[in-house]
Amino acid sequence: MYTAYLKHLGQARLLRVIADRNSPQGRTIRRGEAQLLNFASNDYLGLAANAGVIEGARRAMAEFGLGAGASRLLGGGCTLHGELEQRVAAFKGTAAALVFNSGYTANLSAIPALATNEGAIFSDELNHASIVDGCRLSGAERFVYRHGDLSHLAGLLQASAREPKIVVTESVFSMDGDIADIRGIRELCEAHNALLYIDDAHATGVLARGKGSLTHFNIQPDDNIVQMGTFSKAFGSMGGFVAASETIIDYLVNCARGLIYSTALPGPIVAASLAAINYVDAHPEVVETLHENISNCKRLLLSRGINVPATPTAIIPIYVETVADALRVSEYLLARGIYAPAIRPPTVRQSRIRISLSALHSDEDIERLSASLAEAIGCL
Numbered sequence: 001m002y003t004a005y006l007k008h009l010g011q012a013r014l015l016r017v018i019a020d021r022n023s024p025q026g027r028t029i030r031r032g033e034a035q036l037l038n039f040a041s042n043d044y045l046g047l048a049a050n051a052g053v054i055e056g057a058r059r060a061m062a063e064f065g066l067g068a069g070a071s072r073l074l075g076g077g078c079t080l081h082g083e084l085e086q087r088v089a090a091f092k093g094t095a096a097a098l099v100f101n102s103g104y105t106a107n108l109s110a111i112p113a114l115a116t117n118e119g120a121i122f123s124d125e126l127n128h129a130s131i132v133d134g135c136r137l138s139g140a141e142r143f144v145y146r147h148g149d150l151s152h153l154a155g156l157l158q159a160s161a162r163e164p165k166i167v168v169t170e171s172v173f174s175m176d177g178d179i180a181d182i183r184g185i186r187e188l189c190e191a192h193n194a195l196l197y198i199d200d201a202h203a204t205g206v207l208a209r210g211k212g213s214l215t216h217f218n219i220q221p222d223d224n225i226v227q228m229g230t231f232s233k234a235f236g237s238m239g240g241f242v243a244a245s246e247t248i249i250d251y252l253v254n255c256a257r258g259l260i261y262s263t264a265l266p267g268p269i270v271a272a273s274l275a276a277i278n279y280v281d282a283h284p285e286v287v288e289t290l291h292e293n294i295s296n297c298k299r300l301l302l303s304r305g306i307n308v309p310a311t312p313t314a315i316i317p318i319y320v321e322t323v324a325d326a327l328r329v330s331e332y333l334l335a336r337g338i339y340a341p342a343i344r345p346p347t348v349r350q351s352r353i354r355i356s357l358s359a360l361h362s363d364e365d366i367e368r369l370s371a372s373l374a375e376a377i378g379c380l
């Protein structure tokens, strides 16, 4: 059965293979003998190989060693974990925060815990797989609303008598780079007494000087908003977080299974995240450089007749008609030393090239990408 399935994937050109690099993550990466200009990473601010971030991890390794040895509830955490949680809470403007082992674990743990078996979850149809999986693990009733369709969401909220209600959305959608109407969703949540759960994975470090979507929309955090995020993207490290009221964080400490039943993150990783968050606060110019790169790239692509969304996010989807087209464009770029991967079903419905930009990219890099992309698309 497994062999037949793999064969089917191969025939449909949907087989996935792992391609590891032999260099740090960065503006360029080395894969085998090839040096590639990298437009595939979510390391938006170039912090994965930042000297200060690495030094933070090195010092923590000397002080706390490597493995955490137990879950947070059984002495696996060190003082750095609490320090990072306070730092995240201050950064996100909440009373408290809780660190998880990854963004995936945060969604998988926090969503079912908050929804409870009696509640109802309302989830955007394009939400990330970790949200989908968190919803699937929940005993709550689940409703999926059409992407960004607030009247659909309003109708579903209106029709449900369940309590508690929780609306879950990404703020910046990871495969399309568009921004959810957090203000509109927030108003619906208020009207229907629903908790708003925002996955800020691709907004943190990017929107509003890195603060994320609530600051972008000028919304004050309050007890009915939960901000989830990750250290693995703009912060260049590893781990997830939930920032919320003290009651919600205390509840998650008692009910989030991914926190309770998994060994805590190693101290050096936590220290790297701390160094990264401090770096973002102290270096707003790096976030500005990212935004200059975003506008520059979008302007160049548009000038070459390539349609791109106008949103100020670091994810630029280039939609194509077929799986084969996406692979052809990606392979064309790869042959010219540019890594911009094809994203295919089942990750997305419509195949595309997903470009992600970093503050590390130069104007020449972006010009090279846009010229080569235009050539590749011209060849389809």
Ligand SMILES: Cc1ncc(COP(=O)(O)O)c(C=O)c1O
Pocket (backbone or CB within 6 Å): 102, 103, 104, 105, 107, 128, 130, 170, 174, 199, 201, 202, 230, 231, 232, 233, 239, 240
């Ligand atoms: C929107 C979104 N949420 C959550 C995650 C999971 O985060 P992590 O990679 O830290 O597990 C991702 C990462 O792919 C994501 O794009």
